[in-house]
Amino acid sequence: MEEDKKQQEPNNASKFIKIKKFPFILGIVLLIFVTAGITAIALSFGDEKVQSFAPIAANQREEFDKLYSTYDTIKNKYYKEVDDNTLINGAINGMLESLDDPYSDYMNEAEAKSFHQSISSSFEGIGAEIQEQDSRIMVVSPIKGSPAEKAGIKPNDIILSVNGKSLHGMSSSEAVTHIRGKKGTKVELMISRGNASEPIKITIIRDTIPIETVYAEMLPEGIAKVQVTSFSDNTAKDLRTALEDMEAKGMKGLILDLRGNPGGLLDQAMEISSMFIPDGEVILQVEDRAGKKEVIKSENNGELKKPMVVLIDKGSASASEIVAAAVSEAAGIKLIGEKSFGKGTVQTAEDFKDGSNFKYTAAKWLTPKGNWIHKKGIKPDNAVALPSYANLLYISPEKELKQSSSSAEVKSAEAMLKAIGLDPGNVDGFFDQETKAAVTKFQKDHKLKATGTIKGSTTMKLMEQLREKILQNDTQVKKAADVLKKEIK
Known part of the structure; x- marks a missing residue:
């Protein structure tokens, strides 16, 4: 993926043009590919990810009096000198933490650098996707074929510590800086899983995690299975290529596998949804704080007319839930598997001049029929558990x-x-x-x-x-x- 993260243009210039109004991050979490390890950190940006804003003078806003008074007291009377940046960064971080929103987060310069480095073709790390939940770091899903998956990391695992350092109370961004590392290096995670009486120590050797998001195979009787593991720059393009390959091999029906897919770029989710939804039908709605809704519709070119079902599970989140809900409600396509994760909000990010940044929840998204799946998930038409x-x-x-x-x-x-x-x-x-x-x-x-x-x-x-x-x-x-x-x- 390119660091610039430009919006993918569809075949016709007007396609999905409304999406560009929303500089949204739909990746549910940070990709722990870990150089960076979801860093990798990998969060996904929309087209207009950076906004500019002017500093606020203290004498213009009375509500800042307490903040500046505290700052002055610490600077003049604290028993030792404190760095200005430490205090300012702490104040910003405190504001975001007060939102009690795991998807709003301040990143210092080092964390922000990893955030931006995630937008590339590969990463070095363990290959797992995480988020902060109730002051704990939870795995959303391991990346397909990654060291994390091979070591047995599973969705909903809680990472208690990294190399003996507790992650309790850390943000996802901060946790990633401890988990990530160079290819070939070892990292020890203490994991809490389900009702297990004792934490589990898992040792993982970090590796290069390529950003390959589409995996296709032909099953017996002309049924193609195409797995989409996340939504990155070229996912829609790669999916089209995979479908063409499956068509050439005699595809009679399609299984679109979104299990363990934590999300990604909004434009890619929209483009993929549009492949399977009739022209003019609603894909999703984006609702701002004032209740104003932006309705996004399909511009289907008749790309697939074969029978189709979609697989989801508890690791399917955010952008993958957009696709699942869209094809279900707007095209009547059956969902099979387990209830999805349940992330119905979208984020945007702003950079500071010093290289740090913060992301915050800017809106919520609704299904074609106006349902908000946040913290509820999407129930499959056919509930099926793995062995x-x-x-x-x-x-x-x-x-x-x-x-x-x-x-x-x-x-x-x-x-x-x-x-x-x-x-x-x-x-x-x-x-x-x-x-x-x-x-x-x-x-x-x-x-x-x-x-x-x-x-x-x-x-x-x-x-x-x-x-x-x-x-x-x-x-x-x-x-x-x-x-x-x-x-x-």
Whole structure:
């Protein structure tokens, strides 16, 4: 992606011209690709991301008297000298924090630099998307194929600490500066997941995370599955290319997979929605603080006329929810999977001359029928969960599980072994002789040292096999294919 983040122009010059009035960020969070790691930090900008504004003189606004009085007192009477920028930045940050809005955030110069660096073709980091929620840092979704996904990071995981440093009370921008790092370096995260009694330590080796957002494959019986992982500069273009490729291979129906998609550029979401929605139908409405609504309509060129369904889950947020809601309400396309995340606000950003900046919520978006899905999510037409083993507890490769040990990790390992076709005995969290025998067989089958214990390469191979099992038995994709087959006939 280009650092300038210019609006993508559609085929006809007037297409989506109304969108340019909204310099909105629709990426739900920061991309932890981490150089920067969603930094990567990756938030998405609209066309007019920077606005200029003049400083306010103290004597012009009485409401600033307390602020300046406090500033003067600290500068003159605090027991040690305090840097001016520290006080000013703290005041700005305090104002934004008082909004109690996880999507409004101040970024100092270093954080803002990472923010802008996110607008490129690749990043170095772990590849996960985060947001601040209730003073905690929550994972929205890992990036497809990223180190975070391979290490077992899941949506809704809470990152408690990074390399021993607590993230409690940090903004997403600040947390990213601790999570990010150069390719090949190691980062240790302490994760809280669901009702797990103890935090999980996950060690991840940072890597380069390319911004590839469209993945297409042809399934049996002419059903194409196209996954869109986020909405970046070229997503609409790449989606068209993927659909053309699937058409050439005999596509009879389409599964558009938006699972784990945290959002991105508004213009891309609009352009993609317009591919599937009849010309002139409403895609979404953007409502400002005064209740004034801007209605965005489709300018469909008849690009796809095949049966179609859309997959969503709890990691589908923001711009992906715009697409899901639009095709559902305006085109009657079925949604399959799990209820989406529920982000119905849009943000804009402003830069300061010193290189710092802040983003704030500027409006809310509504579905074609005027529904606000914020904190509610979108319910699928067909609710389908993944197999239970898709949500198993992560096992740290550094922790040794051996005979006679007992823990939640042992129970998770037993469930993994059972899921891939081995018999560990009772899945009860106790590493007994049957568990050891199953582990030994697993190691021999995969040409690993047959120690009968789970650690290191055995742990990594076990989780890799589980991921393959989940892909092979994707119940949501299977349901989508069944629905399409009926429509195709």
